[in-house]
Amino acid sequence: MHAKLRIGALISGGGTNLQAVIDACNDGRIDGRLVFVGSDNPAAGGLDRAQRAAVPTFVVDYRAVIQRYRAAPREVPVPANADLQALMQRQALLPDHTPVQRLETFIRTRVAAEAALLAAMEDFPFDLLILAGFMRNLTPYFIDHVNTDPQHPRIMNIHPALLPAFPGIDGYGDTYRYGCKVGGCTVHFVDYGEDSGPIIGQRAFAIAPGDDLDRIRQKGLEHEWRLYPECIQLFAANRLRVVNKEFKLTNGKVFKRRVVEIGD
Numbered sequence: 001m002h003a004k005l006r007i008g009a010l011i012s013g014g015g016t017n018l019q020a021v022i023d024a025c026n027d028g029r030i031d032g033r034l035v036f037v038g039s040d041n042p043a044a045g046g047l048d049r050a051q052r053a054a055v056p057t058f059v060v061d062y063r064a065v066i067q068r069y070r071a072a073p074r075e076v077p078v079p080a081n082a083d084l085q086a087l088m089q090r091q092a093l094l095p096d097h098t099p100v101q102r103l104e105t106f107i108r109t110r111v112a113a114e115a116a117l118l119a120a121m122e123d124f125p126f127d128l129l130i131l132a133g134f135m136r137n138l139t140p141y142f143i144d145h146v147n148t149d150p151q152h153p154r155i156m157n158i159h160p161a162l163l164p165a166f167p168g169i170d171g172y173g174d175t176y177r178y179g180c181k182v183g184g185c186t187v188h189f190v191d192y193g194e195d196s197g198p199i200i201g202q203r204a205f206a207i208a209p210g211d212d213l214d215r216i217r218q219k220g221l222e223h224e225w226r227l228y229p230e231c232i233q234l235f236a237a238n239r240l241r242v243v244n245k246e247f248k249l250t251n252g253k254v255f256k257r258r259v260v261e262i263g264d
Contacts, residue, residue: 005032005236008126010117010134011039015046016221017132017158017228022053024229031236036124038117040136058120062136065113076108079115082141087111090140092193107139114142128235130228131157131190135169140192153197153242155190156235158228160220162186162202167195172220176213183207183216185224187231189242189260198242198260201231239263 007025011018018037024030037050040062050057069076078084087107094103113136129146138155147153161171162184168174175183184204191197203223207216234240239262247255 005030005128005232006035006124006126007032007232008035008121008124008129009037009050009132010129011037011044011046011132012041012135013044013046013133015044015049015132017224018046019049020225020229021130021132021232022049022055024232026053029229030233032128032232035126036121038120040113040134046132056124060113060116060120062113065116066109069109069112070105074108076112078108078111079141082111082115084108084111087140090192092191092196093137093139107141110137110139111141114139118142118145127154128232129155130232131155132228137194138190143190143192151242153189153191154235156200156231157188157190157195157197158224159186159188159195160217160224162204163188163195163199172217173213175207176216181207183220185220185227187227191258198258200234200240200260200262201227203227234262 007021009018009021021030022034025033034050034053034055037046037055037057039047039057039059042059042061047057047059084104084107088103091107094106143155146155159167159171161167161175162182163186166174172183182204184202186202187200188195189197189200203226205219205223211219241261241263242258243261245257245259247257249255
């Protein structure tokens, strides 16, 4: 009998996608098991869901870390293995014109919180880390500690829009405000940018003329709860491969992109 996929999860809120994954592991749609659930929010409702499922939990209070050092960011204890200047150069979350002091404060405080996350995760060996409504962007410091093999990423996220349209925190809201006739959700691997990593799977739904934002969100969530377990199972079955693609455009320029291919 082969070993089940060991899944770690990070959450910030109620954890409905987490519940979908718990249910899919329990009924065999995912050949895996949750080994921990961590949160940046001590009040996250998803922690209760994990505890009811007998999954170990922990909290790293990001807000407390950031507030503690906001007034004096240079007092943030940077881990010895963190090259601050290299992280500032490699990050792709803040634009290039961001003032250096603001960028350094952002990297210092997030790395401090991420170091605490990584320390908490050390007790729970895992094969795949899923972000299930985790409302914090990850820096290269954290990503590179998890993705020890660049050719085999193992941080997965679900986003409430059909990427690359509408990255960021309010995908369904953006879909609604733009008057889109189709909405959807996307599962992707995490890279250094905001919702910019290689796409694993997507589901779309029609937006009816009378649909308000609440209805769009409800439609989207129902698709998320199906899509995320499907994509996690593809990972568990070793069917995902990330490849580098080059496309020559009609203007002579070359577009390069990392793409997920799904094997048999």
